[in-house]
Amino acid sequence: MNKEYSNEAKELREAFFKVKQDINLLKDEIISLKKEPIEKNNSIKKRALITGLTGQDGAYLAEFLLKKGYEVYGMHRRTSMEIFERIQSLRKRINLIDGDVTDMGSIMSILKEVQPEEIYNLAGQSFVPASWTQPISTIKINSLGVVNILESIRLINPKIKFYQASSSEMFGKAQEFPQTEKTPFYPRSPYGVSKVFGYWITKNYRESYGLFACNGILFNHESPKRGKQFVTRKISHSVAKIKLGYQDFFEIGNLDAKRDWGFAGDYVEAMWLMLQQNKPEDYVIGTGKTHSVRDIIDEAFRIVEMPITWEGKGVNEVGKHNGKVVVKVSSKFYRPAEVEHLWANPSKAKKELGWIPKTNFKELIKMMVESDLNHLKEYGLLESDRSRLDINNVRRE
Numbered sequence: 150m151n152k153e154y155s156n157e158a159k160e161l162r163e164a165f166f167k168v169k170q171d172i173n174l175l176k177d178e179i180i181s182l183k184k185e186p187i188e189k190n191n192s193i194k195k196r197a198l199i200t201g202l203t204g205q206d207g208a209y210l211a212e213f214l215l216k217k218g219y220e221v222y223g224m225h226r227r228t229s230m231e232i233f234e235r236i237q238s239l240r241k242r243i244n245l246i247d248g249d250v251t252d253m254g255s256i257m258s259i260l261k262e263v264q265p266e267e268i269y270n271l272a273g274q275s276f277v278p279a280s281w282t283q284p285i286s287t288i289k290i291n292s293l294g295v296v297n298i299l300e301s302i303r304l305i306n307p308k309i310k311f312y313q314a315s316s317s318e319m320f321g322k323a324q325e326f327p328q329t330e331k332t333p334f335y336p337r338s339p340y341g342v343s344k345v346f347g348y349w350i351t352k353n354y355r356e357s358y359g360l361f362a363c364n365g366i367l368f369n370h371e372s373p374k375r376g377k378q379f380v381t382r383k384i385s386h387s388v389a390k391i392k393l394g395y396q397d398f399f400e401i402g403n404l405d406a407k408r409d410w411g412f413a414g415d416y417v418e419a420m421w422l423m424l425q426q427n428k429p430e431d432y433v434i435g436t437g438k439t440h441s442v443r444d445i446i447d448e449a450f451r452i453v454e455m456p457i458t459w460e461g462k463g464v465n466e467v468g469k470h471n472g473k474v475v476v477k478v479s480s481k482f483y484r485p486a487e488v489e490h491l492w493a494n495p496s497k498a499k500k501e502l503g504w505i506p507k508t509n510f511k512e513l514i515k516m517m518v519e520s521d522l523n524h525l526k527e528y529g530l531l532e533s534d535r536s537r538l539d540i541n542n543v544r545r546e
């Protein structure tokens with residue numbers, strides 16, 4: 150594990166692991182097809198368009214809709230480096246289309262060409278801290294992107310059903326606990342503000358033009374496919390690296406922020422259910438339970454049998470295992486304005502959609518930590534992982 154490699158050897162090793170990864174993904178695809186055959190559906194295949202296909206939710210939703218027998222079209226923004234990691238095993242079954250929600254012309258052409266019955270708008274700048282450094286582009290994608298799609302639907306085919314990925318970040322400095330569809334919004338970041346616009350314009354097009362347009366107000370939803378900058382995955386990946394000796398400690402921000410954390414795989418079903426109702430409505434989707442960032446860290450270390458204790462206060466607080474520091478608080482990860490506590494009341498979704506989350510908090514963290522452990526054991530710490538790390542924090546391989 151702790152070996153030095155020449156550049157050539159490093160490249161060969163990466164290429165070898167890439168091939169190994171592709172073979173495993175193919176195996177997974179065959180297993181999943183055997184285990185869960187496409188539901189028999191005698192009617193003509195429904196066609197769905199997903200924007201933001203390459204993100205965590207896009208990947209789970211595409212998989213879900215394929216199992217339901219849909220023809221799935223995935224819109225993605227062309228970048229110099231194509232990122233299809235999360236949908237690798239589904240790629241052959243999805244129709245990929247280049248498009249950009251900030252460019253209305255591109256959406257109109259796609260709607261004409263694909264003629265979808267349902268559109269799931271999952272495209273977005275979803276990392277809250279980035280919305281302070283890039284507020285304008287966040288608003289272009291998260292706010293103007295929504296009205297571009299709604300206008301395209303109105304002009305091309307107002308019968309298309311539309312799902313908008315709204316967010317619990319809109320509640321921000323929450324005005325009541327737990328939060329329902331009626332709780333007033335108080336966003337605390339440019340991200341939250343951009344999502345409030347997306348929410349209202351969706352509701353407005355429903356009320357103005359009779360579009361079948363729904364807001365799913367999703368609370369935090371996580372999985373092994375979550376980006377490593379989000380706190381749950383940052384913790385699961387860091388704890389797995391510490392357990393395997395790749396890293397000594399990791400740094401974290403506000404330990405006491407509380408969220409209602411659920412499993413993304415469960416939440417995509419709720420998105421689909423919203424578009425299958427007789428009437429378009431908005432729904433809060435969450436588990437109804439909250440945990441702090443500290444709870445996630447405690448649980449993740451418990452899973453790898455390295456229980457920790459906490460010492461100190463504020464930015465001087467540390468988490469120790471057997472007297473050795475494994476977690477350090479750093480103000481670097483504090484936000485200009487924090488959302489301290491979000492807690493969902495998903496009763497309406499339960500009553501009207503018949504939706505309930507299947508995965509609890511402990512199962513979610515276990516799934517994420519085990520996935521990171523298994524991946525690291527199989528492929529080691531790849532250069533692609535290393536480039537995203539704080540190098541001072543990592544022991545050389």
Ligand code: G4F
Nearest residue numbers: 275277316317318368369378379380381401402403406482
């Ligand atoms: O994992 P987070 O970055 O997610 P956040 O900001 O709650 O947003 C996520 O959920 C929203 C739904 O409510 C989505 F709309 C949004 O797109 C995204 O998916 O941070 C969660 C909490 C925050 O309070 C943050 O301050 O964890 C706290 N935190 C503490 N230390 C940290 C860290 N967050 C990150 N990302 N990194 C840290 O080191």
